[in-house]
Amino acid sequence: MSASELVQVPPTFGTASENSLLAHIQVLASDDFEGRAPGTPGEAKTVAYIEQQFRRLGLKPGNPDGSYVQTVPMRGQHATPRFSYQGGAQPVQLRFPDDFVAYASGTEEQLALRDSELVFVGYGVVAPEYGWDDYKGADLRGKTLLMLINDPALPDPRDPSRLDPAMFRGEAMTYYGRWNYKYESAAQQGAAAALIVHETKPAAYPYEVVRNGALAERFSLLDDGTADGPPVPGWIHLDKAKELVAAAGYDFEALKQAALSRDFRPISLKAQASFEVSSQSRSLNSQNVVGLIEGSDPLLKHDYIIYSAHWDHFGIDERLPGPRSRQIYHGALDNASGVGALLELAKAYQALPQRPKRSILFLATTAEESGLLGAKYYGNYPLYPLARTIANINIDGINAWGRTAQIENVTSGHSTLDEVLARHALAQGRSMAPDARPELGSFYRADQLEFARQGVPVLYTKSRSGYIGKPDNYAREVVDYYVAHDYHKVSDEVRDNWDFSGGLEDIELLFRVGQELAQGGARPQWYPASEFRTLRATLRAKP
The missing domain is CATH 3.50.30.30 (Glucose Oxidase; domain 1)
Incomplete structure (x- = not known):
């Protein structure tokens, strides 16, 4: 069976999905969620919201203990x-x-x-x-x-x-x-x-x-x-x-x-x-939130694809001047948008007429902003065997500035996931490009790093170049402005001028990649030159 035959795209990536995505971001980045810092009332609201959405979508509890959370003991x-x-x-x-x-x-x-x-x-x-x-x-x-x-x-x-x-x-x-x-x-x-x-x-x-x-x-x-x-x-x-x-x-x-x-x-x-x-x-228990779609194949269901996005941000800084809303680190793009994308992906899988053959875990991690801690904890204490985890697809911020002719593969050059991504980008009429900003070190700044360190092939994408109908310098302008003025600041809020048409194409692309894998596509392999290849070999050798 060809890759294209493995993939069905449900009609969920349109205007309705854009409205749904924006609604998730508006909730998670609202003042009520208090900046989503671990160990705060903002965490409790965030975890409850994600769990509620997982239940509403019909996902099974992702923890084998029957819950939707993985407790992460931390010190603040x-x-x-x-x-x-x-x-x-x-x-x-x-x-x-x-x-x-x-x-x-x-x-x-x-x-x-x-x-x-x-x-x-x-x-x-x-x-x-x-x-x-x-x-x-x-x-x-x-x-x-x-x-x-x-x-x-x-x-x-x-x-x-x-x-x-x-x-x-x-x-x-x-x-x-x-x-x-x-x-x-x-x-x-x-x-x-x-x-x-x-x-x-x-x-x-x-x-x-x-x-x-x-x-x-x-x-x-x-x-x-x-x-x-x-x-x-x-x-x-x-x-x-x-x-x-x-x-x-x-x-x-x-x-x-x-x-x-x-x-x-x-x-x-x-x-x-x-x-x-x-x-x-202080000592505290924070939480990763996990939802599961169990595979339909009696053998392949023991393989796992993990979609991940971190839910945390920096909470409230009462030392900042102004009203309460100007003291809250809303984290709209970073990373309420990624959690919204995670929920839209789960919705898309649940809209399929048949369950995928392999199992899919949707993982919303804690404490990414403090050093990828939620992902690191999952890697140290996986809920499902890492040797049977065939890929991690991580989402950390989505494109809010329009459609692009290409998708940037931040993890390019490391595994055969490159080939899967390129194939499905082409099916969208797009192309895959390497990281346009390699000097930023994005591979090492998001949760997929902790999965790579455990030997699991990873995929992390961005859309930061090739905006359709925009001048050549448009991408640098919008991205550089965001980094200079909004990144990790209280001003990372929902904007009226956002255009998620490109972000939804990116989400659909990640869906296509994951579905090919979930429907029995070849297990991704590290390229020989990747620094993480030997880790996978070690992982498979473990009993």
Whole structure:
């Protein structure tokens, strides 16, 4: 049977679906849902709403215990840090959160770090496959590391105007460029603290995103068992980082240039850092929400396709001026829209005349904004065997700006899901393109990463280019405006000028891909060059 014969598209992706999608977003992004922060009344309302919709659509409880939820034990923390450094006669005090942000990665209510030597460590990367080691065996135990965000930006010897594709994937950000990795790397070195220098372009978001995130409650998994950073992880504003290195007699740009060499070695900044972090912590149980369509085939029903979208956002910040509605992080596109898409996909599957052969799990995750925690917890404690989970299709924000001639595959180059996506995009009269903004590192910034880390082939798409009937710069304008003005801000609200015609085409495309798999299509395989291929082999070898 051909791929096209495997797929039936119900007549649900039209005006009625657009109205239904918008209705879900309006509810989830409303003031009543209080910004959907984990462990708040906003979570309770959100979980209840998603569960209600799963029940209304006729989905079975997704947890084998008979419920629609998976409990995710977490710790919440509000941190108030102080940071100063001294390289001369007088200490320099920085202001939280305008100059820096930091928190305590442990459980201490009061943490004090005194006179920790400040050391510039370049990008803080150890990448044997690229012959790269920023540490060179230096003893960094107990020290405060100042590090750069993103990967080493190495020019291509054949074309210095571009980055070298043989090193850290050229224009694309790798996991080595992510803040998560920087903190993990610092912890492995035994550092006491790590400060990442924020620069908007290589970070892919303005400092306000870091600032706002630091003011919200920070979450971590209670039983994670992994060190996600040194005792004090944090960020420092670019201007303040320049002042810090200047006080040590260095030029910041010169240090950045030095960090682009394989021969780079850590540089002492001839200053001592001191931190005090006061934390208010609590334990809480947050929830992933799970609904199931059980497969109809007696053998294939034990295979699973997981559609995922995170439901959480940043809640309320009462320190912001203005009325209550201006203190709520509504998270309309990020990610009420993704949850709405998840519900529309479930509705489309339930509209089919026959159930799919393989089982489909619809997973709305918690605490994505705090480090993909809900997805990470599911990966650590799966409700169904990961070895029988053939694909994860993740949705994090949908296109609200009109139709596009192509779909961007953020996960391009990793698995045979590329071929499935390209085939069904063509059936829509569209084409598949690689990630148009690889420098943003989107692969490593959303829930599909945690499934990939477990060896499950993943798909994550965006529509950020090729808008039909729009000028060439339209995509950059709307996306860049959203990132600069609305992303992780209270202004991420429902807009009157949204056009979900393109978003619905994207949802239909993800439906087509999932249905081919669900109807018995070939199990996706990692490409040999993918960094996640060996994880799948390990997963299948497990009893």
